[in-house]
Amino acid sequence: MNYLSYLKTTETCNLNCRHCFTSGTQGRKIFWNTDHVIDFFQRFSEYVGVGNTMHYEFHGGEPFLAPVSDMIRVYDQLRHTFDYTSFGCTSNLTFKLTPDIEDFIQGPLNQRIGTSWDPAIRFANAKQESLWRSNVERLLSLGVTIKLFISVTQDTINIEPIELLRWVRDLGVQELDLERLTNNGNARQHPDIFPRNLDQDQWFLKMHRQIQQHDARSWFANEFMEISMTSLSATSQVQELFAEIANKNCLPSMRMEQ
């Protein structure tokens, strides 16, 4: 079995994004109990036994509001709990990057980190966005692989898809994922940020066409679009197979739903 566990170091955050499902700065100001976390996962790994993998993802709120020393301790105690164990982190990267944080990203996090950017709903001012950008540039200069998450809000789909992709390419990050909003936390107070499903779908379709038109598939790994394209391709392959079988009268009553 491949397990994935989110380790929430805290419920609170230094930002207050309008779509935050943990309520941003209003999230409960509580931090994890590392003894409990370590004890739970050590017992869990014994319970499930051998032949399993685990990915631990440090999450929040903002995970780096907790002391890095706590994250290192959890890493040290859990790094051998499964046959294959890995660690990741998703951070808003809108704070001063200290040497211990950089070391943690380069060591236990294996030179990888996830971070988010969204138009209009994330940063309270230009200073915050500039701090985030300089931290992204700093980590890229250290050889860190960055996965960028962008939420698909009304403001996002107001951007021409190819312009958004060009912006991501020029930022220099290696991976992109696009995420649909969930109606929790702060997002419940801001219904205006939700795009209509139809508009969202048309925007993705336009992105797909523009990726082909501008040969943008090689710019960076675009996870959402790659999965969509793979699914579409798989769907069409399955349909072709069904059509072939139906043509051979193997399945005379089969009807394919679109």
Ligand code: SF4
């Ligand atoms: S950075 Fe993440 S946790 Fe913090 S307010 Fe924004 S969405 Fe919420």
